[in-house]
Amino acid sequence: MCGIAGFLGAAHEPAAWPETIRTMLTAIGHRGPDAMGHMLDDRAALGTARLSIIDIASGIQPMGDPSGRYWLAYNGEVYNYLELRAELEAAGCVFETRSDTEVVLQAWLHWGAACLPRFNGGFAFALYDRASGRLVLARDRYGKRPLFYLRRGGEFYFASEMKSFFAVPGFTFEQDAEQLASILACWTPLPDQTGFRGIDSLPMGEWMSVENDTVNRHRYEALSFDTAESVASEAEALELIRERLRASVALRLRSDVEVGVYLSGGVDSAITALLAQRESRHALSTFSVAFEDAAFDESPQQREMADFLGSRHQALTISHGDIASALPDAVFHAEVPAFRCAFVPMYLLSRLTRDAGIKVILSGEGADEAFLGYDLFKEVLLRRAWNHLGEDVRRDRLGRLYPHLAHYGPQEIAALTGLYQQFAEERMPGLFSHEMRFQNGRFAARLLRDAGDPFAAISRLVAGAPGYGAMSDIHKAQWLEYRTLLAGYLLSTQGERMSLAHGVENRCPFLDPAVVAAASATNLRFDDGVEEKRLLRLAFADELPASIVTKRKFPYRAPDSAAFASARPDYLEALLSESELTKLPFLDAKFAKRLTDKVLNRPAGEIGTKEDQCFVFLLSIALLDRYFVRREGAGLTRVVPPQSRAIDLRGKPLAA
Template sequence: MCGIAGISNPAVRAEALAVDIRSMLAHIGHRGPDGAGYVVDHGFAMGAVRLAILDPQWGAQPFSDRSGRYWLCYNGEIYNYRELRMTLEAAGYSFQTRCDTEVVLNAWIAWGPDCLKKFNGGFAFALYDSASGELVLARDRFGKRPLFYAQHGNSLLFASEMKAFLAIPGFAFEQDPGQLSSILGQWTPLPHQSGFRGIDSLPMGQWLSWKDGSLVTHTYTDLRFDAGPDVATQAEALQLVRERLTRSVELRLRSDVEVGVYLSGGVDSAIVAALAGEFSSRPLSTFSVEFEDAEFDESAEQKLISNHLGTRHHAQRITYADIADSTPEAVYHAEVPAFRSAFVPMYLLAKRTRQVGIKVILSGEGADEAFLGYDLFKETLLREAWNQLAEDARRSKLERLYPHLSHYGPEDIAAVTGLYHQFSSEKMPGLFSHELRFQNGQFSARLLNDPAPPFQAISDYVAANGGYQKLSSVEKAQWLEYKTLLPGYLLSTQGERMSFSHGVENRCPFLDPEVFALATSINLKFDDGFTEKRLLREAFRGRLPDAIIDKRKFPYRAPDAAAFAAQRPDYLDLVLSDGELEKMPFLNAKFAQRLANRVLERPASEISTKENQTFLYLLSICLLHRKFVQRQGLSEPILPPLEKAVNLAETGGAYASQGNFNSVT
């Protein structure tokens, strides 16, 4: 199952709620085009749209226990469901299906909230106790699957995507300038933010209970950097990396449909593809984006990996026109402002993947966060040590800082030297590692009239975490990445939101609790951290071409403002027209219009990174305003085929079996 939604309002009859829940599910039908189902009760309704992956014949939702008391709508996959099922069976629980949905339900009945710590997977679910009237919402530890909720009058609304709330009469979307300032500053929403007033995102690693109008949130797990094994030698570390990643991939291949792999051209997805191929009895299907603009293209490396592994490779070529044409729809599915256009090619790649017939893919997200693959981590180490290093040591490390930049030379090193002098001590409490990145965010915040302090929300967020200050500088950098850019952009806007827009589920082997625990225990233990992901690379040397193993980090990017300047789509009026900009009084229209004209009229070589980034923010904010606030340009929602509809108000809660139900029209 891949999309859920629901309403709780004691004053509304079941029949009226049935109309609303059907409409909510239609708005997110792209997440689960294989089927839909819902349950209604006195003052409550919830449902799910289905992507049939495990037990397609009997996996329809909502799912109840035999008594009909507990009802579950579940989005995602629990990869260790077979092992949990065996434990539950030994405790006396029986099962009617082969689906992980039933494992989740029985696990909650058996263990309550403690079951959440046992789940290895990406999930969001809603569980309704028809006897007590309590509703529980829960989300996985890394924020793989989304879950939003809002209090609307006497109702609590929840859904996998906010667009489901478009179905609710009287619900008005309003962009929140305070949240927008925070998003512009740090590049991404914080775990609880949505960008819209009155809508919250349930943070990763949390669950909430709703009963009698009272909402209480709970944290069941958080990132720990001291839970890994005690590794004595590098050889042992390399062996454990191979073992844990192999097991993680094996778990994520559990499926009753074919599983493919996204190949970026880098080492992370290549490792995933190599391991997946070892468990496959047929050639693996792989998918990549190629770019017409050679600056962004990694097709040579993608073909090298595919040929080496013998995969059936599918490439989606991306042009400036593709990006310009698809941005409005991709932004609609993203639902939050974006600082780059790289999510748009992923939207088109997911479309191609589904056309080929693949519903499930594996990808390499999470490797850079776990194994210190970003320049951010090297920069943090160097800035922290800066004042204790001699001049020759500083220069030596600066020369190793950006090996992937062919133009990085003496003049750049001199400029970075001055910057590191300036940022060698912490200026923003708790945010030392990200202070350089946040400089661009300060510029982007100028899009708003009288913006709230852009870094106040994230400062408060880290200050509220008791264990955060005890972490090392690099661990703090990792913690921030796992809490911000990873779930807020990479896993959502660029990841699951694009894949599920076409009914494709993405799974990330590097986002495994055991892999995370291992990586955080061996990082920097056997090297100085200036060769990114060295242990990961060495663990798989010999199983992949050296050209891939030794290839330095090549950040995945796509043409940004240049694509829009070249194509001039009609919707650019949103950022160029006085009349359009005035519809959003929270925007600094003069600054926005001046920026848009500069970016669209000047050569790309004259546009700075912060200008490019701010233009994409402006464009996506305006497109979201048109789609959600003004409700213009929306497609007619389509409800997938109805598989199950249950009215507990008519049956008094009785429900004999999963095969029998009462239809609600």
């Protein structure tokens, strides 16, 4: 796991290039605090801030091939690198290190872009050909690792985090109102969005080439839930799930350093921890977030699972004040607007994890998307069937829909009846599954003076997706979850960006392609979708505590606006006074001020979910304006790796 950065065809004075690439890397030194290195020639620079996980001594970057023609800056891990290495060696490739970095380099040189679907892991890389001047960028199929790029005339810059672009001469950050409208409405950036004008994100499952001022993007992996898997019985389905998850966890334990596990209190992380304990050569270390506010706390289940495993467990108890205090730092690392505060405790937990000496962590992300664990999927099935059901059946299905809600009775069911009647037919082409969710997004989009159609971008996304129109309602819902909230928030803002803020690599066993394929082969064939993740629970029912297996999903959340209403951090007035809000030209300052006054001065019980969400969006947008646009107050700790490797090839021709 690392941070990468670089440029091609930079127009500023070549004598300043070494300082530019070093500054770009220093800005993301927290991602790779173990070593820093860069390569320069007459046209390009590539650099890496390295977090040493595999082949600590020899896997130094950027890495060149023996001829010195090809150079790789690589972020992430390809977990099946040993199997790929064996294939390459059989084809005649010779290796000088034990690293997966060299496997990625040799794989591209041997197979070209056809290597990308072979990679099982989370990665983003830049590969440069000194002879042709061609730069290739690529990103993993699920968007686990970020990769941003900036084009300015004939100049091209790339980096793992946008803060590297502070080093680009003459570039200034500007929030993009059109993108912000989409982010507010959809709760998350879409695959190519960043929220800033002129900066793009390479979408998951894509690679791009940059050569002679020409940029071409290619998709190598289309998200699909069709599978050739054939499962004849429920017993066979359960065994398939067990075997695929065992293999996935074993792959993700490949490391030259200890691997820990995040325990949430739910079944996904419990399964991950159970399998990790069995496969790991280390005594298992586990880590959890607990909350002073009991409405969000799952610490009893976390402790129960840790005791069951006998793991070395550490828990971090989070208060309202902790969230209010840490939000600015967390937003600076997230770099995009956020709709809730759940990412802030993960920022604090990763610091605890690194302080405990753990550099790699396993977590349960991706399980709900693969095994239909969200309420969303049950809602879709019920809404689509609504007009064909009798009133008694409707009430019964609604009554079983949200078992995790403490106050859910006849009054709530009656209110939902009208809502489901309203959303029983598709209004937004291709977006039926998410139309109810988007209502909160419509409210948040009112923060902008002219939001236009905030759903235009996501409508274009689904309209242009091959095969999307022919998918079932459930598969469309899955597709949207994978391509939007999972990649744009859960794996990034709440996941990778918070863990790498403290130099911790996160790995997700449920996002193994073979696990996703197994889920696709069994979902809805042996599961009616009413009891979430029934097959996954059954697969491990005899191996886990019954209370963990039978516990219904308790969505991970953290206090949102209530944290700021009670803690009242000093920065609130500096960010959210009407005079400050008017400095954001795209913002409806009067609406924002009314929202702020209500959230901070009314009892928490009077603040609805949509207002909670809107307030956190507003606060994060204001912080991003301060740190990135105005460049004020970003006095956060920069990690400068202690070792530096510089390879200056300017003026040196390739060997004959």
